[in-house]
Amino acid sequence: MTKALVFGHKSPDTDTITAAIAYSHLKNEIGFETEAVRLGEINGETAYALEQFNAEAPRLIDKVAGETDRVILVDHNERQQSVDDLDEVKVIEVIDHHRIANFETSDPIYFRAEPVGCTATILLKLYKEHGVEIPKNIAGLMLSAIISDSLLFKSPTCTEEDVKAAKELEKIAGVNAEEYGLEMLKAGADLSGKTAEELISLDAKVFEMGGHHVKIAQVNAVDPQDILNLQEEIEKAAETAIEEEKLALFAVVVTDILNSNSAIIVKGSHVSLAEKAFKVTFINHTALLEGVVSRKKQIVPVLTEAFNEEA
């Protein structure tokens, strides 16, 4: 039997990369041969975490069918966020904490999704359920994922379970979560020298909503104005993506990680639907969303509902 490949979503973030590493390790420990791989470039925050905990980035791939017939998805389940040739292989497991959509199997599989803030929180449970000890460096990576997804426990996606998991992982990893976390987030928010095109590709996901394709990019920043200064270029890059990827909407969410709110730049044919969804009026294609920091919890559900109502 070929080795199963374990990977997270395109435009990988810290949770996706570390979940692939951590889950692949667990599977190997229980006698099931796997390899962690990734579908895109490592971002600055993840690079910082990997370096801190002496871990290699998983191997970069763009297709899977040439080397395996079985894959395990972590941190995502929606087909359009996954590897392009997903249809040609069998998904044998999914470990995720997102909404479930555009996912279908012909056979029963292991599918474990929980409404927690981070895949790492579920993985910690799985390590315990299998009685496998978490190596110190993997605990550090998993802690990094929780800090990243929860913006140091400040995001509304952060649950009690995530906080508890982070405390456990902090002990195993031997770091101070608050101190280490702030440094890691800052490393990720250092976007100097990035082009507008790079900025909107770093953490971008496509969602199907009421039959339309909607792309939502999120950029975390310590000083959002640095990003907003590039608005004109961002809009142009978004327009290109809209045409090339046939998007009904492209929303760029610039999140102020210190003040916990987001500026949103929206382009596409369905801008008015976004205004209705967020109950705002866009001025020059942009608006401030007070208290909004989570794409998963505060952006995707309201937009999905608005698109479904219209459909």
Place this chain on the structure above:
Amino acid sequence: MTKALVFGHKSPDTDTITAAIAYSHLKNEIGFETEAVRLGEINGETAYALEQFNAEAPRLIDKVAGETDRVILVDHNERQQSVDDLDEVKVIEVIDHHRIANFETSDPIYFRAEPVGCTATILLKLYKEHGVEIPKNIAGLMLSAIISDSLLFKSPTCTEEDVKAAKELEKIAGVNAEEYGLEMLKAGADLSGKTAEELISLDAKVFEMGGHHVKIAQVNAVDPQDILNLQEEIEKAAETAIEEEKLALFAVVVTDILNSNSAIIVKGSHVSLAEKAFKVTFINHTALLEGVVSRKKQIVPVLTEAFNEEA
């Protein structure tokens, strides 16, 4: 907050009914108010199990939105197998052991599917994870579910985990699984007096395959010939269903529970696709499928593949 309703699929079988009872009890024990309900009539086998373990049948419903805004699905996830007004409420959890299809949420939820033979096997894990003791009568119901879904551990869907779970539940329930199980299966296989229409509705599920609707009814029998004697009436009833429900295919699987094989009666516009899928030639709309006893594992995947290839 309104009470969440917990239910399994339409045409309920023993696993669906007992999973609703067992999971609702667990949720209530951990402080989350729920009620087990059902979407159809109790079959003979389930009635036997409920009586043996002094349990009430869950309340019969046909709609949910009038009384709650939140539901928990057990033993199914496909929309067309669920309550008709599912779109009007929020699915907050799914506990299942089937393929995943036609299921979508706008928010992250708790979704626990495992490739085991029975929902009860997953529920036993959940009781342990929450540290809740299983009452004797609920253990008996869960054991009944495993016996039913695994045809007394003989179905290819039956995993080591199911056998292990059954052994644990057997002790708690205080019965002999083999003896009790055979009596229960026989009670379920007593189909005397049933009309053809009733026979094909007892345990029928609709699946979406390559854009088509395919209905597969399964009838367990100790003496399959009793059922096959009604072939003409069964075909007529199937034709009516095909027209009314716009089905591409209606397969009636008559399973010989003692000899572990099935006769299949197939009607509809896509009969030749079924011949290709099962590598058989139908004579008078029927064929014997040697060693086939599981709809989930031996019928749905091959038919799905054939329909997808054609699509």
